[in-house]
Amino acid sequence: xxxxxxxxxxxxxxxxxxxxxxxxxxxxxxxxxxxxxxxxxxxxxxxxxxxxxxxxxxxxxxxxxxxxxxxxxxxxxxxxxxxxxxxxxxxxxxxxxxxxxxxxxxxxxxxxxxxxxxxxxxxxxxxxxxxxxxxxxxxxxxxxxxxxxxxxxxxxxxxxxxxxxxxxxxxxxxxxxxxxxxxxxxxxxxxxxxxxxxxxxxxxxxxxxxxxxxxxxxxxxxxxxxxxxxxxxxxxxxxxxxxxxxxxxxxxxxxxxxxxxxxxxxxxxxxxxxxxxxxxxxxxxxxxxxxxxxxxxxxxxxxxxxxxxxxxxxxxxxxxxxxxxxxxxxxxxxxxxxxxxxxxxxxxxxxxxxxxxxxxxxxxxxxxxxxxxxxxxxxxxxxxxxxxxxxxxxxxxxxxxxxxxxxxxxxxxxxxxxxxxxxxxxxxxxxxxxxxxxxxxxxxxxxxxxxxxxxxxxxxxxxxxxxxxxxxxxxxxxxxxxxxxxxxxxxxxxxxxxxxxxxxxxxxxxxxxxxxxxxxxxxxxx
Amino acid sequence: xxxxxxxxxxxxxxxxxxxxxxxxxxxxxxxxxxxxxxxxxxxxxxxxxxxxxxxxxxxxxxxxxxxxxxxxxxxxxxxxxxxxxxxxxxxxxxxxxxxxxxxxxxxxxxxxxxxxxxxxxxxxxxxxxxxxxxxxxxxxxxxxxxxxxxxxxxxxxxxxxxxxxxxxxxxxxxxxxxxxxxxxxxxxxxxxxxxxxxxxxxxxxxxxxxxxxxxxxxxxxxxxxx
Numbered sequence: 083x084x085x086x087x088x089x090x091x092x093x094x095x096x097x098x099x100x101x102x103x104x105x106x107x108x109x110x111x112x113x114x115x116x117x118x119x120x121x122x123x124x125x126x127x128x129x130x131x132x133x134x135x136x137x138x139x140x141x142x143x144x145x146x147x148x149x150x151x152x153x154x155x156x157x158x159x160x161x162x163x164x165x166x167x168x169x170x171x172x173x174x175x176x177x178x179x180x181x182x183x184x185x186x187x188x189x190x191x192x193x194x195x196x197x198x199x200x201x202x203x204x205x206x207x208x209x210x211x212x213x214x215x216x217x218x219x220x221x222x223x224x225x226x227x228x229x230x231x232x233x234x235x236x237x238x239x240x241x242x243x244x245x246x247x248x249x250x251x252x253x254x255x256x257x258x259x260x261x262x263x264x265x266x267x268x269x270x271x272x273x274x275x276x277x278x279x280x281x282x283x284x285x286x287x288x289x290x291x292x293x294x295x296x297x298x299x300x301x302x303x304x305x306x307x308x309x310x311x312x313x314x315x316x317x318x319x320x321x322x323x324x325x326x327x328x329x330x331x332x333x334x335x336x337x338x339x340x341x342x343x344x345x346x347x348x349x350x351x352x353x354x355x356x357x358x359x360x361x362x363x364x365x366x367x368x369x370x371x372x373x374x375x376x377x378x379x380x381x382x383x384x385x386x387x388x389x390x391x392x393x394x395x396x397x398x399x400x401x402x403x404x405x406x407x408x409x410x411x412x413x414x415x416x417x418x419x420x421x422x423x424x425x426x427x428x429x430x431x432x433x434x435x436x437x438x439x440x441x442x443x444x445x446x447x448x449x450x451x452x453x454x455x456x457x458x459x460x461x462x463x464x465x466x467x468x469x470x471x472x473x474x475x476x477x478x479x480x481x482x483x484x485x486x487x488x489x490x491x492x493x494x495x496x497x498x499x500x501x502x503x504x505x506x507x508x509x510x511x512x513x514x515x516x517x518x519x520x521x522x523x524x525x526x527x528x529x530x531x532x533x534x535x536x537x538x539x540x541x542x543x544x545x546x547x548x549x550x551x552x553x554x555x556x557x558x559x560x561x562x563x564x565x566x567x568x569x570x571x572x573x574x575x576x577x578x579x580x581x582x583x584x585x586x587x588x589x590x591x592x593x594x595x596x597x598x599x600x601x602x603x604x605x606x607x608x
Numbered sequence: 609x610x611x612x613x614x615x616x617x618x619x620x621x622x623x624x625x626x627x628x629x630x631x632x633x634x635x636x637x638x639x640x641x642x643x644x645x646x647x648x649x650x651x652x653x654x655x656x657x658x659x660x661x662x663x664x665x666x667x668x669x670x671x672x673x674x675x676x677x678x679x680x681x682x683x684x685x686x687x688x689x690x691x692x693x694x695x696x697x698x699x700x701x702x703x704x705x706x707x708x709x710x711x712x713x714x715x716x717x718x719x720x721x722x723x724x725x726x727x728x729x730x731x732x733x734x735x736x737x738x739x740x741x742x743x744x745x746x747x748x749x750x751x752x753x754x755x756x757x758x759x760x761x762x763x764x765x766x767x768x769x770x771x772x773x774x775x776x777x778x779x780x781x782x783x784x785x786x787x788x789x790x791x792x793x794x795x796x797x798x799x800x801x802x803x804x805x806x807x808x809x810x811x812x813x814x815x816x817x818x819x820x821x822x823x824x825x826x827x828x829x830x831x832x833x834x
Contacts, residue, residue, distance in 0.1 A: 224613045232613070255677035260686040271678040272664060273619025 084160035089167050095158050102130050102153040105166065106604035112166055113175055113204045115241035115289045117154035119603075120346045120442075121250060125152040127241050129204070131174050132156075135163040150174055172208070179209040185220040185264075186290075187236045195291030197304040201239065222267065228256075228276035230296050230350065231285065235267050238292040244268060244284035251347060253441035254278040268292070279438070279446060282353040283346075286336055295334075297354050302326075302333045311338055312551040313541050314352040315404060315452035315534045319445060320543025321348045322600055325535055325554040331360040332535050332554060339603035342547060346603075349446045358493040358533065359555075364516055365530035366560040379527070381562050385571055387527065388487070389420050391510040396484035397421045398474055401461065402429035403451035404491035405564065406539025407548065407594050408583040410457045412568035413489065414464050419572065425467045427474045428457050429489060430496055447544055451492075452534075456542030456594060463591050472501075479504035489564075490515035491531045497521050514564075529567075532557040537564055539580040540597050550580065550597040623663030626670070630658045634673050644674045648684050652691055653790045661692035689743075696739040697732040699780050702756045705742040708749035713767070717753050718742060720767050724774065738774070759786070 083094050088105055095104035103119055105112050115127035131150035138145055144163075150170060165171065183205055190196040222235035240259065245268065248257040256276045260269045270276055276284070285295045307326040314321040314335070321344035326334040335356050337348040370379040370387070379387075391397075399417040401410050417424045432450040439445045461468055469477070477483045486508055490496060492515075497505075499520060505511055506524035513525035522528045538553040557563045565578035588595020626634075634651045641647050651670045656662050662670075662685050671678040685691045703709075703718050718729075721740055725733050732739040748754045751763030758780035762773065773779055 225616055226613045227616045229617065256679055258677075258679035258683035260682055262687045269679075269682070270616050271667070271682050272616055273622070274678055275617045 084158050086158050086161070087163040089165045097158070099158055100154050101132065101156045101158055101162075101164055103604075104158050105153065110166060111207075112153065113179075113200070113208060114154060115200060115239050116243065118243055118246075118287060118346070121243060121246040121287075123155050124242060124246070125155040127239070128152070128178050129175060130154050131171060132164045132166050133168050133171055175204075175208040176210070179205055180214070182239050183209060183213060184215050185236070186239075187219065187221075189237075192300075193234075193237070193291040194294050194299060194301075194304075195237075195288070199291055200289035201237075220264070225269065227270045228281060230354070231276055231281060232294045232296060232299065233268060234292050234294065237290050238268055239290055240266050240268070241289060242268075243287040243289070244293055247284055247287055248276070248278070248281075251283070251440060251442050251444060252278040252280045256281075257284070279350050280347055280440060280444065282350045283337065283348070286346075295353075297357075298334050302328065302330070307333060308554070310552045310554040312534070312554060313452065313549045314348060315541070316349070316352040316355045316450065317447040318449040318451060318454060318544040319343055319447045320452065320541055320545075320547055320549050321352050322549065323348060323352065325356075327535065327554045332356055338600070340549075340600040342598065342600070343543065344444065347444055349444075351446070355493065356535065358516070359535050361517070363518070364558065365518065365522070365528065366558055367530060369525075369528040371526045381567070384527070384529070388512065388571065391485050391512070391526075392417075392420045392424065392487065394421070394484065395423060396482060398425035398427060398477075398483050398486045400427050400429045400471060400474065400486065400488040401457050402489040402491050403431050403454040403457050404429070404534070405453060405457065405489060406534075406537065406551075406580065407453065407456040407460065407542060408539040408580045408587060409537070409564045409568055410453070410460045411587045411591075411594075412565070412572055412574075412583065413487075414460055416568060416571040417487075418464060418466070423467060425469055425474065425477075425483070426461050426464060427469050427471050428454065428461060430471050430492075432492065432496060449544065452541040452543070455544060455546055456540070456548070459542060459591065459594060460587075475501045475504040478508050481507070483508060485510035485512075487512040488514065488521065489531070490519075490521070491533070492516070493533075495519050530558075530561045532561050532563045536561070539565060540584060540594070542594065546593075548594055548597050550584075619664070622665035622668065624659060625663070625665040625668070626655055626658060630654055631669070631673060634670070645676050645680075647674055648676075648681065650790055652681070652685060656691060657790065661695050663693075689741075695732065697736050699737060699757050700739045700741065702741050702743040702746070704744075704746040704748070704752070704754050706745035706749070708752035709746075709754060712752040714753040716767060717755065717765060717770075720770055724770065 084097060085092055085094050086101070086104060088108065088110060093104065093108040095107065100123065102112055102114060102117055112130050114130040116124050117130060130153045132153040133146050134151050135144050136147040137143065153164065182201065186201065190202060196202060225233040225235060227233045242259060245257045245259060249255045256270050256274055256278065257268060260267050282295060285293045307328050310325045312323050312325045314323045322338035322340040324336045324338050325332055326336065335353050337344060337346055339346055368379040368381060368384060369376050399413060401413055414426055417426060431454050433448050434450055435448050437445055437448050474483065474486065478486055486505060488505070490513065497520060502520035502524060505521060511525045512527040512529065513521045514529040514531050515522060516531045516533060534551065535554045536557040538551060540548050540550045542548050563578065565580060569578045584595055633654050634647065637647045637650045638644055651674060652662055655666045655670060659666055667681040667685060668678045671681045685693060701721060703721065704714055722728060725738050725740060727733055727740055730741050746754050746756060746761065748761060748763055753765055754761060754763045755765055756762065760780045760782055
């Protein structure tokens, strides 16, 4: 590992990275717009310039070279010495910032990026409080560049991160810089909108408030959001995400760096597909059918009811791939406690088309459930009678099965009318799901489920990688989160803590106990 | 949406596309360059010569031929001021607005032209005869003020010459042959020696021009091979 000296302090850094990346990883706050580790280097924003020691051409004596070097384009070399805190570097930052602010509108109060904007941060740190510009600012119209994205040209600093993203990562190249110099603008070709399946990433990449997500537009001020690390349940890739939420609900999902899965990006379905957790019509109360009448039930009476209904032969539990490893393990444990011969089945796995890969390797998985791998691993561990969900529906129809517990938890309607019809012939059907549907109408007991934002645990992705996610919101009033409920069913005392259950689970299934922690990456776009 | 937004989801009128003959001519250039993308500028020159300007549909057609996204073509077209994105007149008048011409009456020239033609900069007369634009430097500072009509340079233009100049049907006739740079490859080669004699130059063409059908030096061939 090379050692370099920054501002007189020696640091060790990874090989082959730019000085800027090394400085950021070591904790320096170097301003930059155009550099992003996932994209090619253009060195066009001129904010990250540094001073470097070089041998004098004649005397060969080492000294500070008179010109400044872009630190994003200079690879680290063992023994090199650079500095970011010197008069000339700071003067450059100040003057470049003044240049960027020449035409920038002062519309932070109505800008979605305010609070996490590099231009705000840098102008506070390096800029002037007043502008010396006396001419009129350029004014450009806003552009509707795609079904999900708006472009406010006034705010652009032409870092071209978005253009490089569309070219290199998405591979579709919808974006371009049109005109040139001070008239330069980001634009798409008329009639060829930005509509690829990764396009939401340009909003995160934008260091200023130029590219905005229509889903998040004017929705919340970012300083009113709490951010929690999570894992996307939208497909089986296990992409790491940040969830931005507050008391009014979940408002935004952003990518979280993970070198083994999604790097800095997420797909649009992972980004925008969370809206169901905020839906008003979610189930919030247990319901029970007694003598043909449906009445509201309390959570306290349910364990006894379940034990009675599932104790005999012919009981089965459908464990959905939407459940975490811990929850699946607890539910399977309970199933075998109450009925040692209970059938365990992995729930319906939604599949859409084929896996789709993008030029640099980002893949959107066809399997739209986060944890089939984990559920199947746990079912394999438990052994005993098992079958597929389709077989289970068949056996429910022909009377082999008497009582079935179905956990759903899918974001959209999932069961076919034929399957619902087959399951409705059971003596006892328990449905644990997010929304009313054909199955809840026929169920003897309906339990409200919590979406992944209101739970904690770990998912096993399609490559067997186990990753933990945290709870972004408390369960909606009236709902008992799955972990807590299953733990009580199993007779375990106390509050549900996924780490504790993971340790218990690890005693029998060692490979699900260790969660993968991605490398900590400095924030390049806030 | 409630506020003023330019809609890019729909295209509107894209204008005329390029003909099959133009496509063929563009394809003839593929062999000269290491990648198709590199044929961008010749393709756009050929298109502009055929249509008089580069319409949005023409940009799409060129993008299709070069196998690049249409936005890349828009990027290049909008970068260079000499590509027109809207129709222009039969003759384009370009007046220099750089320092020497400015000092020697270039601005008066532009104002007089605007008045005579009744149009502003980057506009076209209703009869479609003239378009007017200004240019940064025409590289003839010693003959300021100067202007070009299509590819013909007019030097030391005086205001009292303007009427005569505009009425002259030959005001854009070149006294030397046009560049063959964007003619279809494989066509007849110009007689370089005759051209040199005609213009009083005595330089012989490059020795290796005969070895190369296209008149290009061999490094292009090397790039193709690598």
